[in-house]
Every structure is written in structure tokens, then in C-alpha cells.
Amino acid sequence: MTERAPLGVDPRIPNAARMYDYFLGGKDNFPADRELAELVLGVLPEAREGALQNRLFIGRVVRYLIDQGVRQFLDLGSGLPAAENVHEVAHRHAPDARVVYVDIDPVVCSHGRAMLADPEQVVMLQADVCDAERVLSHPDVRGVLDFSRPVGVLMMFLLHLVPESAQPQRFVAAYRDALAPGSFLAISHLGTDHHTARTQQIVDFYRQAGVPFTPRPGTEIARFFGDFELVGPGLVSGLGTEWPFADPEATMFLDEDVARMGYAGIGRKVHT
Numbered sequence: 307m308t309e310r311a312p313l314g315v316d317p318r319i320p321n322a323a324r325m326y327d328y329f330l331g332g333k334d335n336f337p338a339d340r341e342l343a344e345l346v347l348g349v350l351p352e353a354r355e356g357a358l359q360n361r362l363f364i365g366r367v368v369r370y371l372i373d374q375g376v377r378q379f380l381d382l383g384s385g386l387p388a389a390e391n392v393h394e395v396a397h398r399h400a401p402d403a404r405v406v407y408v409d410i411d412p413v414v415c416s417h418g419r420a421m422l423a424d425p426e427q428v429v430m431l432q433a434d435v436c437d438a439e440r441v442l443s444h445p446d447v448r449g450v451l452d453f454s455r456p457v458g459v460l461m462m463f464l465l466h467l468v469p470e471s472a473q474p475q476r477f478v479a480a481y482r483d484a485l486a487p488g489s490f491l492a493i494s495h496l497g498t499d500h501h502t503a504r505t506q507q508i509v510d511f512y513r514q515a516g517v518p519f520t521p522r523p524g525t526e527i528a529r530f531f532g533d534f535e536l537v538g539p540g541l542v543s544g545l546g547t548e549w550p551f552a553d554p555e556a557t558m559f560l561d562e563d564v565a566r567m568g569y570a571g572i573g574r575k576v577h578t
């Protein structure tokens with residue numbers, strides 16, 4: 307990325323999506339992003355491996371939902387394009403799949419739109435995912451997704467970047483309510499149940515840099531699923547290695563304590 311920031315972007319403020327890009331070896335980031343990322347790496351060198359496994363994990367989730375008959379995806383807080391994007395994985399297994407990406411960052415959206423070739427099947431919307439009403443009613447979303455049919459909503463590594471002041475339980479419920487039976491909600495979230503000194507250092511780094519960072523206990527993360535039926539074995543620590551759609555040969559986090567920092571789960575809407 308050129309060091310000149312696009313309109314509306316303050317390059318002096320670190321951004322989680324651009325830090326993630328840096329962890330993956332990308333170039334769509336600014337010095338402030340790299341500086342905070344290096345602080346994290348100083349405490350948690352496994353973060354690079356973790357970012358790679360996160361991408362692989364999202365691909366496995368998409369493949370699982372495709373196997374369940376889902377052909378529509380709403381990827382909230384999608385982040386910068388990287389290897390194995392949702393639409394790439396989905397189209398490899400179901401060419402008719404439709405995907406809407408939503409992110410608030412203009413850098414993310416600019417790069418996202420540049421890589422999309424078929425606006426009838428894949429769109430990128432710049433919007434605040436916390437404003438569920440705007441996202442769900444937006445013509446770009448309604449033009450691609452049919453909410454009378456099952457949709458797979460992805461909130462992957464998103465909600466721990468949302469402060470309590472944004473009322474995450476409320477807006478997640480709004481997305482759940484908009485879905486038809488047979489839809490799925492996939493969430494991964496950093497937790498506090500296995501809080502370590504390293505975890506606290508990372509939380510402090512983000513907050514001191516003005517970046518929202520709110521790990522939560524597993525019981526609170528579970529509430530995001532409401533009355534959705536969790537796919538067995540439910541909300542699990544790590545990246546879902548126990549789930550039926552996991553790749554048993556995938557190299558997971560190098561450190562067991564790091565793997566236990568996060569939770570992941572998939573819920574299915576059974577009732578109207």
C-alpha cells in the first residue's frame with residue numbers, strides 16, 4: 307500500500323484489519339499498523355501462524371455450510387482480501403453461491419471491490435456492521451441475498467473488536483431475527499476464560515493504541531447464538547478441531563495456551 311492514506315483514513319491510528327493483513331505478510335498496511343502488530347508479535351509470536359490458520363478455518367466453515375445446502379453468505383467485518391476468500395471457497399464448491407462482504411474500513415472496501423468480478427453474485431458494502439438495520443435493508447445486500455431462504459452469516463474474529471458501548475448482543479440478535487429457518491450463524495471470538503499474562507498484555511496494547519478490543523467469557527459468547535441450535539459439540543475452545551467439518555491434518559496453533567484463547571461455534575436457526 308502506498309503510505310498516502312485514502313480519503314477518510316487516518317494512517318496514524320492502527321486498524322485491526324490492516325494489522326491482520328500484516329500478520330499474513332500483506333502490504334496493505336501503514337506504519338502505525340505495523341508498529342502495533344510488532345508489539346503483539348513480541349508477546350505472541352504465534353500470531354502469524356494464527357492468522358494463517360484463521361484463514362484456513364474460515365474456508366472450512368464455508369465448505370461445511372455449502373455441504374448443508376447454504377448458497378448465500380453474509381460476511382460481516384470481512385477484512386482485507388486474502389487467500390481463500392469466502393466467495394472463492396464457495397464458488398469452488400457451489401458456483402451459484404452468492405456472497406456479500408461488509409466492512410466499515412474504506413481501504414478494505416476499495417480493495418474488495420477491485421477483486422470482485424461479478425456484482426450479481428458478489429458485492430462489497432462499506433457499512434458499520436453494528437448498524438444491522440442499515441446493512442440488512444441496503445439495496446446492495448437485498449439485490450444479492452434472498453432472506454426468505456437460508457443464509458450463512460459469518461462473524462469471524464469480529465465481535466471481540468466491538469466494544470460493549472455498541473451493544474453487540476442487540477445487533478447480533480437483529481441479524482438472527484432477519485434469517486430464515488435453515489440459516490446458520492458462525493462466530494469466532496477471543497475469550498477470557500483462559501486469560502493469561504500474555505493475553506492481558508495484548509489487550510493493553512490494543513487499548514493504549516485506541517483500538518477496541520474486548521475478549522469475553524465463553525458464557526457471554528454463547529449468548530450471541532440466542533435460540534439457535536449449536537452444531538455439535540457446540541461452542542469450543544480453539545478453532546473447532548473437534549467439529550465434523552474440521553481438517554484433522556491441519557496444523558493448528560503452535561502453542562496450546564494460544565489455541566485456548568479463543569472460542570468458535572456454529573448455530574443453526576431451527577424455528578421462525
